Amino acid sequence: MTNAATNGRRRNPKMSEVIARELATHIVEAGLAPGSVLPTEREMIESFAVGRATIREALRLLETRNVITIRPGPGGGPVVRRPRPCDLGEALSLILQFEDASLDDVMEARRALEPMIARLAAERISDAEIEVLDETVRLIEASPEDPEVFHEQNRTFHSTLCRAAHSVVLEVFLDSLASVADGVSGGVTYSPRRYLAAARMHATIVTALRARDGAAAEQAMREHMDETRAYWHKKYRDLASRPVVWRG
Amino acid sequence: MTNAATNGRRRNPKMSEVIARELATHIVEAGLAPGSVLPTEREMIESFAVGRATIREALRLLETRNVITIRPGPGGGPVVRRPRPCDLGEALSLILQFEDASLDDVMEARRALEPMIARLAAERISDAEIEVLDETVRLIEASPEDPEVFHEQNRTFHSTLCRAAHSVVLEVFLDSLASVADGVSGGVTYSPRRYLAAARMHATIVTALRARDGAAAEQAMREHMDETRAYWHKKYRDLASRPVVWRG
Structure with missing residues (x-):
């Protein structure tokens, strides 16, 4: 878990926020470029051992923060965007x-x-x-x-x-x-x-x-x-x- | 419509974004304090003459930007929060x-x-x-x-x-x-x-x-x-x- 997540002065983060932060940290540490395809929702449900609603909320949070985009339709799914200074x-x-x-x-x-x-x-x-x-x-x-x-x-x-x-x-x-x-x-x-x-x-x-x-x-x-x-x-x-x- | 929304150099905003901006401007101009209750989803569907999905997307956007919170349950709905400098x-x-x-x-x-x-x-x-x-x-x-x-x-x-x-x-x-x-x-x-x-x-x-x-x-x-x-x-x-x- 990240330093920020364990900082005792903050409210307890929701599970979806913890997962969103882990995914963000993964993208930074693995140096994933914009356009890189992330695991599917189904794969994330398995690897994080949480429900579909939690994964969707995490992905949605990352989408609103410009960390990822979610490609619609079959064969779609989360793709790295990376937030930009602007x-x-x-x-x-x-x-x-x-x-x-x-x-x-x-x-x-x-x-x-x-x-x-x-x-x-x-x-x-x-x-x-x-x-x-x-x-x-x-x-x-x-x-x-x-x-x-x-x-x-x-x-x-x-x-x-x-x-x-x-x-x-x-x-x-x-x-x-x-x-x-x-x-x-x-x-x-x-x-x-x-x-x-x-x-x-x-x-x-x-x-x-x-x-x-x-x-x-x-x-x-x-x-x-x-x-x-x-x-x-x-x-x-x-x-x-x-x-x-x-x-x- | 706002100055920013009509700025030709930007992509065409989605209807939900236009509505989110109008709601934000309304909150500022009416000087609504945190805790003020906004119209219900149903009322907004009528006054903006758009579908439920569009209003939900607009409210969701405002929620992720800390402009409002959405109180769950019966009698719940959008409530002003106002984004803070921090x-x-x-x-x-x-x-x-x-x-x-x-x-x-x-x-x-x-x-x-x-x-x-x-x-x-x-x-x-x-x-x-x-x-x-x-x-x-x-x-x-x-x-x-x-x-x-x-x-x-x-x-x-x-x-x-x-x-x-x-x-x-x-x-x-x-x-x-x-x-x-x-x-x-x-x-x-x-x-x-x-x-x-x-x-x-x-x-x-x-x-x-x-x-x-x-x-x-x-x-x-x-x-x-x-x-x-x-x-x-x-x-x-x-x-x-x-x-x-x-x-x-």
Whole structure:
């Protein structure tokens, strides 16, 4: 049984939850890739020595948590899916709807996290990753009139930086913030001048990263975030106050 | 229909998901408290003009997301629960288990977030909240030999500071980190000397907050986190490398 399952401070878990956790741990430890076929319901009933209702409840729980999908029909059954970092965005959007949070609250959290990411990345980023960042700046500068180029390169810039920080938890948090923000603000575009200004700020951050200067990278990112927020508040006040809604 | 539901970039939602979202929005907008009784399954079938299976699927989805509970038996039915910030910890622990994260990864994220919280709190904390923080320091100093006093006052210190930052998203993140960390490390105690050292660091943070000095509060919190981590790595290496396991 897992560490979490035996933690005395929690309520007694139901048998279906214990089985769900064992199956999740099995998938992780055996390194099963998405698409891997799991034993059938019948086989699980036998190997866990429990009733059909308990196995169904365990599989259902794993399905609602995106650990597996259940293929319908004859020859169907449980198949590995694996939860993804962006799945947290769904759970986050639900809680934030109940907490009356706005897009501005989401952006404030990003404003707090990104400078920390830049600081950590400065110590850990590889030369190859710095080249990727540099390329995103060049591509935006080459086509400042194209919102699609900006959005793709902006996303690559921030996700590359995030991976370079080697902090799996912060990466999951930022992924979930990005997915909540996209759900609220999706489709907004800005001017070429704005895109060039963002590229220049990105270039300043890259310079600090290249110098492995964590404090400077943090500071440059904070200025980038503050500046973006000020712009946003001036031009898109209504967007900032939009409520977060569960994406279901 | 909600903004998120009409966002063109997402797959077409199932009818049960649309209904689940409408029910969630209704609960938020009507301000229904936990325990409020929702319409029966039969009434929902009529008002949404869909079949029983669709309503059941919608209610089931809301139940797995902690929005409602379903009271069994005659006279039972859907009752409001409302998802809580700490519910994110469950979703987070699942994703982190699949990402092979350790307690150290969780603590690193906390180390990144807490200084930001201290910085924001310095601008926004009330005098009454500063008094609460002060009191936690005094209580630890008065009973440094009592781990329970330390753990309770330490929790109050960090949660009060977090609320004082008025950042709902960061609060949800820190709550979820705390619940994941508790699940992995629950029950570890330290020495009175250690508790006194923590209280002294808390006192330094309170001094910075009282001066409304964001940079100093951030720096003091960072030192507190760095120091705690160094101690931990020296004395509890095995604990730091413990894997995060889904709490189901």
